[in-house]
Amino acid sequence: MPYSYFRKFIGTSKYFIIKGSKLFIILMVNKMSDIIQIIKAEIIKCHKISFGEKKNYFTILIWPILLFFTAYYSYKPLSFDSEQWSIFTSNESIIMFLIIGYLTYNCFFSLVRNALFMRQEREEGVLEIIFLSPAKRLALMYGRSLGALIQNVWMFCIFAIFIIIFIGGLEMKTFIYFPIVFLLICVSASIWGGLLNTIFLFSRDTTIVFYLLDEPMLLFSGVKIPVSIFPTWAKVISSFFPITYVLYIARGLLMNTLVAKTTYLILLLILCFIMFITVKLLRIAENCYRENGNINFY
Amino acid sequence: MKEGKTLLEAFNLSKTYHVTERKSILKIERKDIFAVENISLNIETGKVIGLLGINGAGKTTTIKMLSSLIKPTSGEIIFDGVDCIKNPFELKKNVNIISGGERSLYWRLSAIENLEYFGALYNIPKKVLQNRIESLIEMTDIKDFAKYPVETYSKGMKQRLQFARGLINDPKMIFLDEPTLGLDVPIVKQIHGYIQKIVREEGKGILLTTHYMAEVEKLCDYVYILNKGKVILEGSPSEIIHLSQLNSKVTITLKRKSSFKDRLFIINECSDRLRETPVIDANKHSITISINKEKISMFLQILINQGLIINEIEIEDPKLEDAIFLFSQIYRD
Numbered sequence: 001m002p003y004s005y006f007r008k009f010i011g012t013s014k015y016f017i018i019k020g021s022k023l024f025i026i027l028m029v030n031k032m033s034d035i036i037q038i039i040k041a042e043i044i045k046c047h048k049i050s051f052g053e054k055k056n057y058f059t060i061l062i063w064p065i066l067l068f069f070t071a072y073y074s075y076k077p078l079s080f081d082s083e084q085w086s087i088f089t090s091n092e093s094i095i096m097f098l099i100i101g102y103l104t105y106n107c108f109f110s111l112v113r114n115a116l117f118m119r120q121e122r123e124e125g126v127l128e129i130i131f132l133s134p135a136k137r138l139a140l141m142y143g144r145s146l147g148a149l150i151q152n153v154w155m156f157c158i159f160a161i162f163i164i165i166f167i168g169g170l171e172m173k174t175f176i177y178f179p180i181v182f183l184l185i186c187v188s189a190s191i192w193g194g195l196l197n198t199i200f201l202f203s204r205d206t207t208i209v210f211y212l213l214d215e216p217m218l219l220f221s222g223v224k225i226p227v228s229i230f231p232t233w234a235k236v237i238s239s240f241f242p243i244t245y246v247l248y249i250a251r252g253l254l255m256n257t258l259v260a261k262t263t264y265l266i267l268l269l270i271l272c273f274i275m276f277i278t279v280k281l282l283r284i285a286e287n288c289y290r291e292n293g294n295i296n297f298y
Numbered sequence: 299m300k301e302g303k304t305l306l307e308a309f310n311l312s313k314t315y316h317v318t319e320r321k322s323i324l325k326i327e328r329k330d331i332f333a334v335e336n337i338s339l340n341i342e343t344g345k346v347i348g349l350l351g352i353n354g355a356g357k358t359t360t361i362k363m364l365s366s367l368i369k370p371t372s373g374e375i376i377f378d379g380v381d382c383i384k385n386p387f388e389l390k391k392n393v394n395i396i397s398g399g400e401r402s403l404y405w406r407l408s409a410i411e412n413l414e415y416f417g418a419l420y421n422i423p424k425k426v427l428q429n430r431i432e433s434l435i436e437m438t439d440i441k442d443f444a445k446y447p448v449e450t451y452s453k454g455m456k457q458r459l460q461f462a463r464g465l466i467n468d469p470k471m472i473f474l475d476e477p478t479l480g481l482d483v484p485i486v487k488q489i490h491g492y493i494q495k496i497v498r499e500e501g502k503g504i505l506l507t508t509h510y511m512a513e514v515e516k517l518c519d520y521v522y523i524l525n526k527g528k529v530i531l532e533g534s535p536s537e538i539i540h541l542s543q544l545n546s547k548v549t550i551t552l553k554r555k556s557s558f559k560d561r562l563f564i565i566n567e568c569s570d571r572l573r574e575t576p577v578i579d580a581n582k583h584s585i586t587i588s589i590n591k592e593k594i595s596m597f598l599q600i601l602i603n604q605g606l607i608i609n610e611i612e613i614e615d616p617k618l619e620d621a622i623f624l625f626s627q628i629y630r631d
Contacts, residue, residue, distance in 0.1 A: 034421040041418030049406050125401035132367060133419035133467070134390040290369040290386075293315060293333075293362060 038135050039143035046147020064106045071098050071224040095166050100250050101223040103159045107185045108243050110148035111193030112214050118200045137282050145193030156182055177253040188246045191271050195278045201285040222247050242270045305503040306341040311373035313359050333359040334527045344501040348514045351524035357507045361473045365393050393471045396464035398479030400456045405449040409440050409459050420467040434462035454485035471503040511619035525629045535618050542624050544616035545588040552583040553607040560604055567600045
């Protein structure tokens, strides 16, 4: 008798576990498809607004290319005998170092540009309409970040051609690592962009945030100067930017330099921390808006 | 036609904004601004509810509270049986705002792209969204320009697109915040047509704020009048006019010119019995008097008793605008 009860109990439990799991999967799939729909809509919108005209595809390349040449020709007359400059083993390595630096920086910067667009949306009253909807706020923030994805893919392709022309070809290994590096940059930049978008929700005067985050990022994260030559205080600043670790890894994979395993771990931890902060700030921003009454002007 | 089911109920809503005022370089003073105090209102399906008041009366704050955009300091909002202060996202799924003016749209995107974007925010399945976009574009008559960027649209077209945007999630309730602001008469008529269609045919509940009283008289079933954040009066437009006890303007045209004796008699009788003095234009054979509607028959009786033959009677009822002006004067202090 107790055995039959036990079997019945197991059978019922099994039934509920299977049904529950199915329901959970359906719910998760539905939730994910909702999030994907919002992210997709944001990507399409950002892309259409940024690239309304075809010529924009080419004009966005002018600035990074000019920056690249400026840095390259600044380095050219110098000699890099010191151990701190060990990454510069040849002329090609300088080109590679700078191309990876500027490419990564531009991916991060394109997200800053998208975040800056929020100011315009706030003034035009669109942000209020967006916040009126039940759309997942986090999906909106990351969707905005990923809005620069198409631009980044385009830039990556152009830079890849650039590398091939300047260096005269690429190793097979580099070709394999290229999509991995691209994915790493996109994910890291999107998480960074999500944080910027959220910060920009707090104030319409975003210039200060831009100067505080963007310029130091360009200077201290090793985009054009290796972090190894920085004094300690500058190294401390550089350690706060996720792009610093992305650049270590990207250069390590594409330039065959050694990357410490802790770099991957630190990057992962920083990205998790940024996501956590983003979620918290987003909640505070919406509460602040609901208390103060006007997303357009608070 | 679905009509009369309570959709949204608000009880004793209040909103206080905490602001800071800089008195000097070192001194900052905190101040509380009472934007809305103890407002209770009811919105039903298939009805247009008007929210009226002069600038700063608290209309926008009320709309923002009711649409979940801001949190009331105190009070309750119940939408379809759900407490919307605790569950604002339940309300967000079922409401939308249509504002007047050219804002709240992406000007670099086309009408279709705008509607696709705003539709995606409500997680509407792709096929349903496409069908809805088609029917809304058809309804708002922007089909020929649907693929052009909004920046090329006229003001009226942008407003019609706003209307389509506001209906993209098929909301049960819509907040119309001065939807005909600065529009030409034909466009206003079109917008009124859309409002009547979605209310009468689709049974949606509407809360309308406007400064155009003719619009209120034409569209609203019930009206709340706000003054300094408080509801000072509520009722149907005709009830409010009635409450104001404003006089109707009655103009009588006589068949023949009245004599001096007739005129004297009419003035005396009206002053004694109606407590009003008529204006008599002897050349045009007309007599004009401003009296309460209920006294019109008494006025006609005076003329008939004097043996005057009436050719034409024109009655101009008091306007809602006059009634609201009167009440705002009474509650000014």
